[in-house]
Amino acid sequence: MSACEMIELPKWVARASAVDWGVTIDGYLVNAARVGDRYAAIVYGDQSGVIRDGMTVVTPSVRSVVQRSGFTLVRSRSGDDHYVIVSELLDSDAEGA
Template sequence: MEWGIFIDAYLSQAARVGQRYVALVYRDQSGISEDGMTIATPPVRHVETRGGFKLMKSSAGDHYVITSEQSVGS
């Protein structure tokens, strides 16, 4: 899916914790995290939803796409 911006990482099985997410990360463009590692994002805000995917943005300007999200109580 084309978002028209640089995507810093894709997040799978994301669980919201306040304004942050804990998730499995894939295609981390910073090179810090390997595919499948568990990470915690900085505080993020929702920008757009397309086809079930959520585009999120941090205050530092990083963009994340949430590909799947854990529901409350999972």
């Protein structure tokens, strides 16, 4: 069993997935760090089935769509992908690392 397979679904991801977003969510992003108009983050619930929970991903270019229950829905510029930002690292968080 790999380390990624041993990772439990964080409670905040479960809460974000309970929100009715009105679209299919391609992944839930934890500790998301904004890099221009993209995010680098730990992903859970990847709909493609290619990326395992707990792996790090970089999104395509995205824009914010709506905030609900403390979470943010973002959509790729192409409109093909939707992600929920569960938690985001702020600039000050990155500087303290």
